[in-house]
Amino acid sequence: MARESSPALEVEDLTVAYSEQPVLWDIDLVVPTGDTMAIVGPNGAGKSTLIKAAMGLIPAVAGEVRVFGRPFAKGRGEIAYVPQRASLEWDFPTDVLDVVTMGTYGSLGWFRRPGAGERDRARAALEEVAMGAFERRPIAQLSGGQQQRVLLARALVQQAPILMLDEPFQGVDAPTERAIVAVLDRLSDEGKTVVVVHHDLQTVPEYFDSVLLLNVRAIDAGPVAEVFTEENLRLTFGGRVGVLAQIAAAESGG
Amino acid sequence: MELFSDYTLRVVALGSGVLGAAAGALGSFAYLRRQSLVGDALSHAALPGIAVAFLLTGSKAPLTIMLGAALAGWLATLAVGLVVRRSRVPYDSALGMSLAVFFGIGLVLLTVIQKRPDAAQAGLESFLFGQAASLLREDVVAMSALGAACLLLLGLLWKEFKLLSFDSEFASSLGRSVGRLDGLFTLLLVIAVVIGLRTVGVVLMSAMVVAPAAAARQLTDRLAPMVALATAIGVFSGVTGAVLSSLIPRLPTGPTIVLVLSSVVAISLVFAPRRGLLWRWISLGRLAPSAALDPVLMHLYALAQQHPGEPDHGHGIAVLRTMSPAGVDLDQVLENLRSRGLVERVDEGLWAPTAIGRREAERHLASQNEAAS
Amino acid sequence: MTMKTRVVSLFAIPLLLVACGGPLQDAAPADGPIRVVATTTIVGDLVRTVGGDSVDLTILMGAGVDPHLYKPSAGDVRTMATAQVVVYNGLHLEGKMTEVLEEMGGRGVEVVAVAEYLDPKALLPIEGFDELHDPHVWFDIELWQQAAACLRDELVRIDPDHADGYRARGDAFIAELAELDGWVEERIGSLPEARRVLVTAHDAFEYFGRAYGIEVRGLLGVSTAAEAGTADVQQLAAFIAERKLPAVFVESSVPPRYVEALTEAVAARGGEVTIGGSLYSDALGSPGGPAETYVGTVRTNVDTIVGALAE
Numbered sequence: 011m012a013r014e015s016s017p018a019l020e021v022e023d024l025t026v027a028y029s030e031q032p033v034l035w036d037i038d039l040v041v042p043t044g045d046t047m048a049i050v051g052p053n054g055a056g057k058s059t060l061i062k063a064a065m066g067l068i069p070a071v072a073g074e075v076r077v078f079g080r081p082f083a084k085g086r087g088e089i090a091y092v093p094q095r096a097s098l099e100w101d102f103p104t105d106v107l108d109v110v111t112m113g114t115y116g117s118l119g120w121f122r123r124p125g126a127g128e129r130d131r132a133r134a135a136l137e138e139v140a141m142g143a144f145e146r147r148p149i150a151q152l153s154g155g156q157q158q159r160v161l162l163a164r165a166l167v168q169q170a171p172i173l174m175l176d177e178p179f180q181g182v183d184a185p186t187e188r189a190i191v192a193v194l195d196r197l198s199d200e201g202k203t204v205v206v207v208h209h210d211l212q213t214v215p216e217y218f219d220s221v222l223l224l225n226v227r228a229i230d231a232g233p234v235a236e237v238f239t240e241e242n243l244r245l246t247f248g249g250r251v252g253v254l255a256q257i258a259a260a261e262s263g264g
Numbered sequence: 265m266e267l268f269s270d271y272t273l274r275v276v277a278l279g280s281g282v283l284g285a286a287a288g289a290l291g292s293f294a295y296l297r298r299q300s301l302v303g304d305a306l307s308h309a310a311l312p313g314i315a316v317a318f319l320l321t322g323s324k325a326p327l328t329i330m331l332g333a334a335l336a337g338w339l340a341t342l343a344v345g346l347v348v349r350r351s352r353v354p355y356d357s358a359l360g361m362s363l364a365v366f367f368g369i370g371l372v373l374l375t376v377i378q379k380r381p382d383a384a385q386a387g388l389e390s391f392l393f394g395q396a397a398s399l400l401r402e403d404v405v406a407m408s409a410l411g412a413a414c415l416l417l418l419g420l421l422w423k424e425f426k427l428l429s430f431d432s433e434f435a436s437s438l439g440r441s442v443g444r445l446d447g448l449f450t451l452l453l454v455i456a457v458v459i460g461l462r463t464v465g466v467v468l469m470s471a472m473v474v475a476p477a478a479a480a481r482q483l484t485d486r487l488a489p490m491v492a493l494a495t496a497i498g499v500f501s502g503v504t505g506a507v508l509s510s511l512i513p514r515l516p517t518g519p520t521i522v523l524v525l526s527s528v529v530a531i532s533l534v535f536a537p538r539r540g541l542l543w544r545w546i547s548l549g550r551l552a553p554s555a556a557l558d559p560v561l562m563h564l565y566a567l568a569q570q571h572p573g574e575p576d577h578g579h580g581i582a583v584l585r586t587m588s589p590a591g592v593d594l595d596q597v598l599e600n601l602r603s604r605g606l607v608e609r610v611d612e613g614l615w616a617p618t619a620i621g622r623r624e625a626e627r628h629l630a631s632q633n634e635a636a637s
Numbered sequence: 638m639t640m641k642t643r644v645v646s647l648f649a650i651p652l653l654l655v656a657c658g659g660p661l662q663d664a665a666p667a668d669g670p671i672r673v674v675a676t677t678t679i680v681g682d683l684v685r686t687v688g689g690d691s692v693d694l695t696i697l698m699g700a701g702v703d704p705h706l707y708k709p710s711a712g713d714v715r716t717m718a719t720a721q722v723v724v725y726n727g728l729h730l731e732g733k734m735t736e737v738l739e740e741m742g743g744r745g746v747e748v749v750a751v752a753e754y755l756d757p758k759a760l761l762p763i764e765g766f767d768e769l770h771d772p773h774v775w776f777d778i779e780l781w782q783q784a785a786a787c788l789r790d791e792l793v794r795i796d797p798d799h800a801d802g803y804r805a806r807g808d809a810f811i812a813e814l815a816e817l818d819g820w821v822e823e824r825i826g827s828l829p830e831a832r833r834v835l836v837t838a839h840d841a842f843e844y845f846g847r848a849y850g851i852e853v854r855g856l857l858g859v860s861t862a863a864e865a866g867t868a869d870v871q872q873l874a875a876f877i878a879e880r881k882l883p884a885v886f887v888e889s890s891v892p893p894r895y896v897e898a899l900t901e902a903v904a905a906r907g908g909e910v911t912i913g914g915s916l917y918s919d920a921l922g923s924p925g926g927p928a929e930t931y932v933g934t935v936r937t938n939v940d941t942i943v944g945a946l947a948e
């Protein structure tokens with residue numbers, strides 16, 4: 011069947027521009043099913059843009075996205091999205107459970123209300139991210155790490171085979187980082203595909219199977235061991251890599 | 265309640281109440297989406313719509329007027345969208361421009377229309393500030409029908425609007441058409457605005473959309489209660505305004521409604537628990553010890569530690585200033601600490617912690633170390 | 638052209654346009670009619686009657702236009718500035734034109750406010766405003782006779798060449814008004830006392846009430862720019878129901894809504910009041926109809942009132 015043999019995500023020729031300035035240029039990417047991939051690059055490289063354009067959240071000048079071999083429009087239900095937590099207005103009058111329950115809205119129609127079943131799924135997802143005790147907490151009172159875990163739980167509720175996360179480790183505390191990594195491991199064990207925009211080069215080899223090096227263009231992509239080299243990092247980051255390159259070199263056995 | 269046995273009051277109160285409910289409910293979502301100005305723009309844009317509707321049809325029927333107003337409001341939002349997409353103009357600037365331009369066109373049209381012999385009869389000027397006391401049965405019927413439709417749709421689409429307001433990107437990722445939802449929301453808002461035109465008029469309508477939501481937000485942290493409260497506040501203001509205007513002669517109803525509403529907002533802003541100004545002012549006095557004051561005490565303690573055996577060795581404010589963030593009013597903080605017996609002024613401009621102050625500092629440090637381990 | 642030159646030229650264009658506008662005041666042709674601008678149709682009727690062929694008259698507000706709310710356009714200002722005389726009612730009837738009218742005086746245009754020539758002791762005060770008077774003076778025919786006399790004298794002063802014509806026409810009109818006055822008194826007198834109550838949209842008819850012995854109530858107060866409160870509607874509705882009045886009246890230059898709301902309120906109280914007709918309050922009727930002149934309007938109004946209240 012097409013689904014099994016196709017990679018989870020295929021991106022072809024994706025180009026995004028803001029008023030004629032290319033932000034993403036001609037991106038080709040294949041994310042194999044079951045892979046946990048990091049997207050790294052300097053500021054302004056287009057990492058968030060790539061995820062958003064792939065999800066159809068911002069318009070692309072050119073390019074095509076396929077999900078399990080099917081066109082994106084048909085396959086969008088297979089992807090769960092975790093946006094950057096800073097892009098949300100957290101001073102919104104609602105509680106944690108309510109936000110996580112929003113993840114179930116996709117399966118309800120326009121007019122059906124979430125019921126007990128939906129809320130139970132939400133609770134289970136909260137337990138997974140170690141936020142079970144915070145069900146009724148107003149989201150305005152959450153710390154950064156807690157916010158991140160809530161957004162992750164919301165995506166987990168969708169039970170989608172593919173997850174795309176935008177900078178989930180940005181500015182979170184240690185317990186949150188541990189919780190997220192635990193979830194990534196679990197997802198990987200279950201054969202789910204995870205794509206993460208990541209800012210911390212040091213943890214790339216530890217957390218991820220493969221990596222995409224991005225700087226407006228795709229520099230290189232593939233298994234960490236092969237691709238995460240000093241040479242590639244220098245190409246991506248333009249020579250300001252130093253210590254991290256040494257670590258990368260050490261990890262890849264070079 | 266024999267007050268309400270009077271026909272006129274019943275009519276005016278009903279109309280004002282319906283307006284308050286619709287404006288409060290929809291205004292809540294506009295508020296949460298940071299789009300309160302849209303209500304203002306829509307109501308000002310309604311003026312040329314009313315004028316054109318009259319010019320084209322010569323009719324003053326409520327539905328004709330409302331249709332004209334609604335279409336003009338719709339056009340205004342389209343214009344704003346166009347400007348934002350095609351230029352670098354930020355959203356609220358575009359809204360402000362649209363508001364001013366449409367309203368200006370409306371005023372020009374009024375001046376043109378005033379020369380027509382049937383113009384004064386149409387009473388288009390009355391749409392500026394409303395003429396609530398002249399509400400007829402046919403007006404209130406139309407208003408109630410529209411208001412009920414509005415609230416019903418809001419109820420049906422509750423979770424969609426909640427999602428749209430909190431995280432429209434996520435909504436998009438679920439496959440929801442954000443454009444369509446946004447359009448629907450704007451339509452409901454337009455209807456709410458149009459309901460209010462006869463009662464409070466074009467200029468004051470924006471208050472009805474913004475104020476109940478603002479007041480309600482201070483009072484609760486959950487969405488359903490907030491919208492319910494905003495609706496209730498809207499209804500309360502509308503009805504109370506009508507009642508007051510019926511008790512005091514020569515008191516125009518529309519402005520009175522808005523005044524009542526403003527009072528409610530003011531009270532809410534000041535007295536709301538947790539978010540209110542009064543509350544925060546009081547609790548700052550209580551919470552302060554662990555918040556802004558301790559750092560200065562801790563700085564003094566740290567400085568004192570560098571001079572063991574010299575408890576009276578004071579340090580100047582200048583030194584403290586380099587250790588504190590920019591906005592801290594050191595004089596006030598030190599005065600407060602001194603009145604609590606935690607620091608003393610050992611010499612002109614030199615400060616040191618007292619014995620009590622030192623103990624407090626040590627206790628604080630100990631508890632911090634405990635928490636960290 | 639350099640950028641700077643272009644920018645400067647751009648600024649020069651409006652300046653040139655203004656400069657080429659020419660003097661605003663053209664000299665009057667030696668024997669021709671003088672150019673006169675009147676604000677309301679009522680004042681206009683007075684000017685036309687007394688002025689006759691010696692004046693070239695322009696009236697700013699048409700039939701059905703509300704003078705309390707009327708805002709002059711730029712065209713109106715130009716028309717006034719190029720006239721020799723501007724005649725208006727005064728006493729703030731043309732409420733939104735005060736500044737413009739003052740400015741006309743400054744520009745050398747002769748400005749005549751007919752109501753302001755009247756003896757203040759004869760004027761009615763406005764409730765709550767000590768220095769202001771009710772401007773609806775034309776409803777008292779005697780007062781309007783005095784206004785006609787004043788206009789006649791002013792025209793004689795401004796345009797002495799045609800003095801004879803002005804005096805003749807002015808005196809004839811004053812005589813006609815005397816006859817009208819008698820007729821109105823008789824007609825109103827024919828109503829039973831209990832029925833002599835006139836309820837209208839705004840307080841335009843106070844002078845009428847005082848002159849002819851009829852009680853007058855308006856919903857909106859002296860100016861239509863005000864907004865009535867719910868209490869005002871309630872109180873008036875209670876009054877109407879109590880006195881068992883058969884009819885209330887809408888006005889041609891005021892939206893009928895308020896009066897409609899009033900009738901609904903009275904009906905709810907068990908009263909039976911209808912709209913007795915439309916009165917010409919702040920403007921004359923349309924040209925070509927019976928009410929196109931002042932005299933015609935007065936007759937039509939009185940017929941409407943008496944016809945409805947006599948039921």
